[in-house]
Amino acid sequence: MSTKFAQLEELIRPxxxxxxxxxxxxxxxxxxxxxxLRVFIETDAEKGIDVExxxxxxxxxxxxxxxxxxxxxxxxxxxxxxxxxxxxxxxSQYQRFMGSVVSLRLRVPFDGRRKFKGQLxxxxxxxxxxxxxxxxxxxxxxxxxxxxxxxxx
Numbered sequence: 001m002s003t004k005f006a007q008l009e010e011l012i013r014p015x016x017x018x019x020x021x022x023x024x025x026x027x028x029x030x031x032x033x034x035x036x037l038r039v040f041i042e043t044d045a046e047k048g049i050d051v052e053x054x055x056x057x058x059x060x061x062x063x064x065x066x067x068x069x070x071x072x073x074x075x076x077x078x079x080x081x082x083x084x085x086x087x088x089x090x091x092s093q094y095q096r097f098m099g100s101v102v103s104l105r106l107r108v109p110f111d112g113r114r115k116f117k118g119q120l121x122x123x124x125x126x127x128x129x130x131x132x133x134x135x136x137x138x139x140x141x142x143x144x145x146x147x148x149x150x151x152x153x
Contacts, residue, residue, distance in 0.1 A: 004028065007070050008037070015060045016041055021053065024082045025089035028071075035075035037065075040082045049081035084151040091141055094120060094128050097149055102130060104147035110139060117150065 008026055016023040016039070024040035041057055043049055058079040065077070088094055088102065103117040116139070118132035127138040128147075 004070075011064055011068055011070060012039055012061055015064055016057055019057055019060060021049075021057065024093075025087060027087070028075075033074050035071070035073065036078060037071065037075050038078045038080070040080060040087065042082060054079040054081075085148050088147040088149065091123055091126065091128075094141075094147075095123055098122070101150040101152060102128075102147055103150050104128075104130070104139070105145050106139065106143045107145045108143060110143065111137070 005026070005028065008028060009023075012026060013023040020043075022042040022044075024042045026040065027036070027038040029036045029038075039057065039061060041049055041053065043053070058077060061079065062077055065071070088097065088104075094102075098120055100120050101118065102120045104115070106114045106116075108114070116130055116132055116137060118130045118137070120128065121131045121136070122129035124138060126141050128141060128144065130137045130139060
């Protein structure tokens with residue numbers, strides 16, 4: 001995890017958890033004046049995450065970001081639930097979705113490719129085990145740039 005992500009998570013996680021939600025993860029897309037800080041929140045409540053929840057978290061995160069000012073320049077803050085095609089950030093999240101189909105992209109090629117889509121079959125140490133076309137891949141978590149659950153209907 002980069003220093004910027006660690007710094008942002010260190011600021012935002014306590015705010016989200018203090019409001020009674022689970023901090024699912026964050027994405028920061030540095031695009032000049034169109035930069036985006038996306039914060040994902042989750043809850044165990046049966047109703048799930050609604051607009052009021054997102055607004056409450058957004059107000060509190062915005063306040064702490066204004067005070068601490070960890071991002072130079074302008075950016076848009078987005079707060080949402082992870083959704084059905086939820087991104088996966090931590091090994092514990094992969095563990096929770098064992099058996100699901102996952103699409104992921106690596107930072108560098110592994111076995112000649114960067115993109116994988118297959119069934120999440122396990123965790124071994126700090127590696128994610130993915131079954132792709134009857135072949136098992138052990139992919140180190142630190143090499144995963146982006147991973148999402150593929151909804152099955």
